[in-house]
Amino acid sequence: MMKITKKRIYLILGCVLVGYALLAVAPVFAQDATEAEYRAFPKIGSRSAAWIAAQLHLLFGSFILGVPMFAVIIEFIGWKTKDMRYDRMAQEFIKLCMGAFSTTALLGGVLVFILIWCYPKVMTKLSGIFGPTMIFYVILFFGETFTLYLYSYGWDKMQGRHKGWHLFLGVLLNVFGTAIMFVSNAWLSYQTSPATQYGVLSEGRRKSWIEEKLAADPALTPETAMEGVTSHTMVPLHNETTGEFMGTVWDAVNNFTWMPVNIHRLVGNIAFGGSIVAAYAAFRFLVAKTKEDKAHYDWMGYTGNFIALCGLIPLPFLGYWLGREIYMFNNTMGINMMGSLFSWLFIIQAVMIGVLFIGANYYLWSGMGRIEGAEIYARYRPYMITVIIICVAIWMTPRTLSKISTASELSAMGGANHPHLGLFGLMTAKNTAVNIIILTTFLSFLFYRRSGKVPTANWKKIGNIGISALFFLATVSIVVIGIVGFSVPTDLRVNILTPYQVLIALAVMAIVTIVDIFMYRKATTSGTIKWGEMTDRSQYVLILVAITFTSLMGLMGYARSGLREAWHIFGVMQDTSADAFTPLLSEAVNMVAIIMVVFFALVGFIFWLGLWGEKKKQEDAVTTEAVATAEGDD
Amino acid sequence: MKRLSLFTICLIILIGSWVVLRFAIGGIVSVPIPGSVIAMYMGLIIIAVLVHISVEDSLFREFLRPIHETLVDNNLRVRRRVIAVLIPLFLLGYTHSIIAQRANPPGSPRDAHPSPPLELTYKDEVIGTMQDVVNPFRHYEKDDPEAFKAHVENGRRVYYDNCFYCHGDHLDGQAHFAPYLQPLPANFQDPGIIPNFQESFFFWRIAKGGPGLPAAGTPWDSAMPIWENYLTKDEIWDVILFLSDYTGYQPRTFGEAH
Known part of the structure; x- marks a missing residue:
């Protein structure tokens, strides 16, 4: 009788799955092979298929673009300080990246196949406009691939006098990676905002636009047609009657929301990459059996969280800038985003960003438990928690409560807005809250940095008074500006007051960091950092932060794409497929949850493969050592 | 005077916060706050309390101590029995508050602001x-x-x-x-x-x-x-x-x- 082994069970299961997959895609072959506007993806539908592939590709892409950015910086620090621990950690980061690289490319291929198969007409239109950029993309992709291979495989070989060249490879890798992202961002941002400002428009499109205006209104002359046109005037890139693309490739690339999306994603990648690395380190910490391993992964987790925090702090500002540009491009789209169809999504976003900030602070406070001499800062913690919680509460308070109130509650409030708490629903209150959260998080980090150190500078008292005064004045200024924001025209608030709030927070962080560096330059230590003595709870928080980041990116992807509503290219090419409706928030949340689970399953598998190889190498090394010892004994 | 335990302080903070939100802010200072918003704020306050007590092992142990004592100390069996009755009663009341039929019409599902045409x-x-x-x-x-x-x-x-x-x-x-x-x-x-x-x-x-x-x-x-x-x-x-x-x-x- 045939023996039932584990291998055979897996084989049978595998065959069943492949069989099911073949059955599932069978209807594809039954579809008309002639030219079609849309083709339906079996079972789950075209939109869901493209959604899953695109979001997974983006998550992996974000990881492999973010990690090299900080890996090269860490490698540089290791090189300059001659501390090989940094070098080893940077190498470990790149190893993780290597594992995820091929999966990213694979998912990109899957996405392209789905798009070409399911949305042929859209792809024809887009490739007609962006054809040259696609060739450029392929060249960049080859560049990135070979640079990554050289950078990773040449790590050990290029130590010593070749280190400078190795670092150069790291920088080159980032240049290729960033350029790739910028190119693909052009395609999707163009779908959202197929227009750009007159000041940056090509000469050809300027001329054709004026000709269109003259043709539409015979009463106009070339001079009168230019009345009121400034360098900021938004010009569509298509003929408004025929829908034909009239600009150059650069016009399409340099569309109105391209750069805000680029910058937002660039910084987002750093934060996301840091959080995934921290989650990996947390997992390794939890399963580590030796003190050395615990210490190493504790340190790695701390570094990952620090990187995630560095990326997280400017992200709300950059997101605000992107939102502002969307309003500038099209007010209807802006209202849909913040006040209508997607407004509740931003309440969920506030909750999730709250989780990120609370999680990051929790980890820092937990970390202070392993530093001797950090106890003096513990007394401030309850106040800092209170400030953060109040600010998160303000950020997540909805403006309109009609969907979550009973009729009697609405009647008691005198409308859909609470007369007082409703004010928290406005952007001026939310911007104030987020700036204070950021300052408080920075204060947590400052306490962490100072823990276990005693400054010896003779001006430390004045320095500390100055720093405290700076924090106090900054907080008061941010709050006052926030209150003034309720009663000024929106233009003034968006373009002057809010940037001032941001500048105040950034300036305080910059000044305090500089002062603190000088104050603690020759500091003595009051105790050591006991790496590896972190609570398990703090490690679960790191994993939670990574999960939250992933979900948040998924939800924001839904918003960015959904904002176009029933348009493939907003205002130009209508979506006439069966999926032209905007999915419900609940549907989006379910989809994002599925994507998040699949992403972590894939990431877990890739990391496990890495561990497997590492374990085998270690076992081989131990065996070789044992044999050598035995031979020596003989 | 005997110092209050951390557990009691946390309990006072939670109950106090609810009273402030429900009756002080949502009554004296302003009009009533919808129950869902109070629940949201209370969720955040619970998180704040949990964060505070779990950051340090010593605090966490101190927080758990009265719970542990109530469960194992025979001198506290009256307290244990009272709690054993109160918890199901609370859950019963809470479940009733959710499923009980009321004459209130549902709230409006409308958006905050309608989307204007282009x-x-x-x-x-x-x-x-x-x-x-x-x-x-x-x-x-x-x-x-x-x-x-x-x-x-x-x-x-x-x-x-x-x-x-x-x-x-x-x-x-x-x-x-x-x-x-x-x-x-x-x-x-x-x-x-x-x-x-x-x-x-x-x-x-x-x-x-x-x-x-x-x-x-x-x-x-x-x-x-x-x-x-x-x-x-x-x-x-x-x-x-x-x-x-x-x-x-x-x-x-x-x-x-x-």
């Missing part, structure tokens, strides 16, 4: 894109203050002839008809209404009224008439000038932002 029209005439159309009389504010004043006065007349029955004497949505309308008429004194929208948005809402609301975000239940059937274009623009002049709030503009 083009602004008056009857069948296309005025322009929602993004670009501006109030034709707004420039008088700087160029010809007297003419501006005349338009505002005309807007005042139009408002008190037609709008104040629902939107109120003071433009605060508190009018004769207001209590009988669901959703309640807009409160223009609210800082979140006028500054957040362009004048073209207000023109659209006034011109098209309740029946002109978009397909998205349904069901709508607005009693607002289609004012383009009764008012001229200029009258609508004038009443918009009056709304911002009376309240002091400027509608949203997209000036030289870059």
Whole structure:
């Protein structure tokens, strides 16, 4: 009788799955092979298929673009300080990246196949406009691939006098990676905002636009047609009657929301990459059996969280800038985003960003438990928690409560807005809250940095008074500006007051960091950092932060794409497929949850493969050592 | 005097916060806060408490100590029995509060703000894109203050002839008809209404009224008439000038932002 082994069970299961997959895609072959506007993806539908592939590709892409950015910086620090621990950690980061690289490319291929198969007409239109950029993309992709291979495989070989060249490879890798992202961002941002400002428009499109205006209104002359046109005037890139693309490739690339999306994603990648690395380190910490391993992964987790925090702090500002540009491009789209169809999504976003900030602070406070001499800062913690919680509460308070109130509650409030708490629903209150959260998080980090150190500078008292005064004045200024924001025209608030709030927070962080560096330059230590003595709870928080980041990116992807509503290219090419409706928030949340689970399953598998190889190498090394010892004994 | 345990302090913070939100802020200081918002805030306060007690092992142990003692210390068996009765009773009451039938109608599912169309029209005439159309009389504010004043006065007349029955004497949505309308008429004194929208948005809402609301975000239940059937274009623009002049709030503009 045939023996039932584990291998055979897996084989049978595998065959069943492949069989099911073949059955599932069978209807594809039954579809008309002639030219079609849309083709339906079996079972789950075209939109869901493209959604899953695109979001997974983006998550992996974000990881492999973010990690090299900080890996090269860490490698540089290791090189300059001659501390090989940094070098080893940077190498470990790149190893993780290597594992995820091929999966990213694979998912990109899957996405392209789905798009070409399911949305042929859209792809024809887009490739007609962006054809040259696609060739450029392929060249960049080859560049990135070979640079990554050289950078990773040449790590050990290029130590010593070749280190400078190795670092150069790291920088080159980032240049290729960033350029790739910028190119693909052009395609999707163009779908959202197929227009750009007159000041940056090509000469050809300027001329054709004026000709269109003259043709539409015979009463106009070339001079009168230019009345009121400034360098900021938004010009569509298509003929408004025929829908034909009239600009150059650069016009399409340099569309109105391209750069805000680029910058937002660039910084987002750093934060996301840091959080995934921290989650990996947390997992390794939890399963580590030796003190050395615990210490190493504790340190790695701390570094990952620090990187995630560095990326997280400017992200709300950059997101605000992107939102502002969307309003500038099209007010209807802006209202849909913040006040209508997607407004509740931003309440969920506030909750999730709250989780990120609370999680990051929790980890820092937990970390202070392993530093001797950090106890003096513990007394401030309850106040800092209170400030953060109040600010998160303000950020997540909805403006309109009609969907979550009973009729009697609405009647008691005198409308859909609470007369007082409703004010928290406005952007001026939310911007104030987020700036204070950021300052408080920075204060947590400052306490962490100072823990276990005693400054010896003779001006430390004045320095500390100055720093405290700076924090106090900054907080008061941010709050006052926030209150003034309720009663000024929106233009003034968006373009002057809010940037001032941001500048105040950034300036305080910059000044305090500089002062603190000088104050603690020759500091003595009051105790050591006991790496590896972190609570398990703090490690679960790191994993939670990574999960939250992933979900948040998924939800924001839904918003960015959904904002176009029933348009493939907003205002130009209508979506006439069966999926032209905007999915419900609940549907989006379910989809994002599925994507998040699949992403972590894939990431877990890739990391496990890495561990497997590492374990085998270690076992081989131990065996070789044992044999050598035995031979020596003989 | 015996020091309160950390567990008791946490309990006092939670109960105290609920009392403050439910009765002090949502009663004495302001109007009642909806239960869902209180639940949201309480969730955050619970997180804050959990964060505080679990950051340090020593604090966590101190927090758990009374729970542990209650469970194992035989001297505390009366307390244990009382709690064993109270917890199911609490759950019973809570479950009842959720599933009990009430006469309250459900809340409104409508969106915060309806999505305007891309083009602004008056009857069948296309005025322009929602993004670009501006109030034709707004420039008088700087160029010809007297003419501006005349338009505002005309807007005042139009408002008190037609709008104040629902939107109120003071433009605060508190009018004769207001209590009988669901959703309640807009409160223009609210800082979140006028500054957040362009004048073209207000023109659209006034011109098209309740029946002109978009397909998205349904069901709508607005009693607002289609004012383009009764008012001229200029009258609508004038009443918009009056709304911002009376309240002091400027509608949203997209000036030289870059």
